[in-house]
Every structure is written in C-alpha cells, then in structure tokens.
Amino acid sequence: MGWVQKVFYFHVGAGWLGMLAFAVAMVVSIIYLRKGDLKMDAIAASAAEIGFLFSIITTLSGMIWARPSWNTWWTWDPRLTTMVIMAFTYLAYFLLRNGMDNPIKRARFGSIYLIVGFITVPITFFSARLLRSIHPTVFSSNSGEKMAMTAPMYQTMGFSIFAFTILFVFLLILRSQLRMEEQKIKDAEALENEIEFGEVNNG
Amino acid sequence: MADTYNYFILGYVVIFGLLIAYCIYLAFLAKKLKRKRTDKS
Numbered sequence: 344m345g346w347v348q349k350v351f352y353f354h355v356g357a358g359w360l361g362m363l364a365f366a367v368a369m370v371v372s373i374i375y376l377r378k379g380d381l382k383m384d385a386i387a388a389s390a391a392e393i394g395f396l397f398s399i400i401t402t403l404s405g406m407i408w409a410r411p412s413w414n415t416w417w418t419w420d421p422r423l424t425t426m427v428i429m430a431f432t433y434l435a436y437f438l439l440r441n442g443m444d445n446p447i448k449r450a451r452f453g454s455i456y457l458i459v460g461f462i463t464v465p466i467t468f469f470s471a472r473l474l475r476s477i478h479p480t481v482f483s484s485n486s487g488e489k490m491a492m493t494a495p496m497y498q499t500m501g502f503s504i505f506a507f508t509i510l511f512v513f514l515l516i517l518r519s520q521l522r523m524e525e526q527k528i529k530d531a532e533a534l535e536n537e538i539e540f541g542e543v544n545n546g
Numbered sequence: 547m548a549d550t551y552n553y554f555i556l557g558y559v560v561i562f563g564l565l566i567a568y569c570i571y572l573a574f575l576a577k578k579l580k581r582k583r584t585d586k587s
C-alpha cells in the first residue's frame with residue numbers, strides 16, 4: 344500500500360467518531376423528548392453536526408485510499424453507498440431544522456428525526472459484514488474479510504480512536520455552548536422585537 | 547512498495563483541511579456571538 348496506508352488511521356478514527364456522534368445525538372434526543380429541556384436539543388444538533396463533518400471526512404479519505412487500492416475513486420459498494428446515505432440523512436436533518444422557526448417544534452421534530460435516522464448507523468456498520476462488499480473490515484469474526492494487521496497497526500489505530508473520542512468531547516462541548524448562546528441571543532432579539540411591536544401597536 | 551505518496555499528501559490535506567476549516571468556523575461564530583452580546587449589554 345505504501346504511504347497512503349497512513350490515511351487508514353484517520354479514516355477509521357473519523358468513521359468511529361461519525362457513528363459515535365450520531366449515537367450520542369440519538370440518546371440526547373430521547374432525553375429531550377422525556378424532559379423537554381432545550382439544552383438537550385442544542386447538544387443533539389451539535390453532535391449531529393460533528394457527526395456529519397466526520398462522515399464527510401471518512402468518505403473523502405476513503406475515496407483517496409480507494410484510488411490506489413481499487414483503481415477507482417468511487418464504486419457503488421454497499422459500505423460506500425450506505426455511508427453516503429447516512430451522511431445525507433444527517434444533512435437533511437439540518438435542512439429540516441432550518442425550515443422551522445418555532446424552537447419547541449424544531450426540537451421535537453429534530454429529536455424524532457435523529458432517533459429514526461440512527462437506523463442508518465447500524466446499517467452502515469454491518470453493510471460490509473453482511474453484504475457482498477469489497478470494503479475490508481477491521482473487527483470481524485470471519486478471517487476471510489478481515490484486514491491483515493500487525494500489532495503496531497492495532498496500537499496506532501487504538502490510539503487514533505482514543506484521540507478522536509477526546510476530540511469529539513471537546514468539539515461537542517464547544518459547539519453546544521455556542522449553540523445555546525446563539526439561541527439565547529435569538530430569544531433576546533425576538534423578545535425585543537415583540538416589545539417594540541407591542542409599543543408600536545399601543546401607540 | 548507502490549508509490550502512493552501523492553495520495554497520502556492529498557488524504558492528509560483533506561482531513562486536516564476540513565478539521566481546520568471547522569475550527570475556524572467555530573472561532574468566527576464565537577467571535578460573532580461575543581460581539582452581539584457586547585452590543586446588547
């Protein structure tokens with residue numbers, strides 16, 4: 344494989360982070376539906392945003408790795424296809440959110456969407472294992488489809504997954520805080536407009 | 547060993563490019579929100 348093999352560690356780490364982020368978004372969405380706290384909606388939306396970013400990184404780094412390995416940038420392999428469907432599912436979530444002004448309605452619909460949309464994550468994960476796929480797997484009981492990896496490769500991959508998890512926690516905290524701040528400012532502006540509009544109406 | 551150095555460079559540019567672009571977006575967003583908060587107070 345040569346030098347391009349080093350992309351693998353970031354490809355797997357980004358793939359793991361994308362799926363972890365969507366799982367977190369789903370769990371936080373369930374908590375939102377139970378408690379109705381808008382902070383949970385901000386965390387869920389932030390997790391989905393980070394998950395989308397890392398899904399794109401996974402797809403692009405996979406394409407770059409595929410070119411020298413498979414002699415093509417893209418093929419409609421089950422893993423690649425389900426990965427793109429998963430990324431577009433989360434892109435559609437943001438289109439849905441942006442189309443709603445009411446924060447409560449937006450949070451409720453968004454949470455339901457994230458819970459239902461999570462189905463794309465296990466489908467993507469198991470697609471290379473259950474369907475006929477040329478995409479190799481790292482963790483598999485079937486040695487025929489498993490990647491040949493040495494102990495240092497496993498160690499590096501483990502460290503990469505750990506580092507990406509830390510990065511996710513950091514980005515999630517930062518993005519959630521910014522999203523909550525954004526919401527506070529929007530609410531304050533809406534209140535100001537309401538007061539102004541009320542004063543105009545009252546003469 | 548196959549010569550895949552160009553793909554390695556391209557891969558790292560894409561990965562780190564997107565990550566850095568997202569961090570810059572967050573930094574600008576934080577700055578914008580700080581300015582708005584200051585304007586309101």
